[in-house]
Amino acid sequence: MREILFYKTESGKCPVENFLNSLNAKQAQKVAWVMQVVEELDKVPTTYLKKLTNIDDIWEIRVQIGSNIFRFLGFFEKGNFIVLTNGFQKKTQKTPKSEILLSEQRKQDYQARNRL
DSSP: OOOOOOOOOOTTTOOHHHHHHSSSSHHHHHHHHHHHHHOOOOOOOOTTTEEOOTTTEEEEEEEEETTTEEEEEEETTTTTTEEEEEEEESSSSOOOOHHHHHHHHHHHHHHHHHHH
C-alpha cells in the first residue's frame, strides 16, 4: 500500500491543497477516488499513475472527468510514500515543461528539508 502526501513550502503553504480547493465538488470527488486507487492497489493501471518519460523520478497521477484532464506531479519517497508537488489542469497533449520544472524544484526542496 502507498500513502499520498502533499508537499508543503517552508512557510507551510500546500500548493496541491490549494489546487484541490479550486475544483468543483464532482471534480474533487473523482480526484479523491483516483488517489484512493493509487494508494490501495498493488498494481495501479497507467490510466491513473504513470512515470513521466525522459524525466528523472517524476510521476503523474492522471484524472479525467469528461473533457477535463487533471494531473498531479510528484515523486516516490522512502518506498511507499508519494509526495505530490503540484496539480494543474492539462490543456495540451504534452505536460507543460514549467509544471515539470516546478515539480523537480519542489522535490529538491522537500528532500533538502527532510534529510535526517
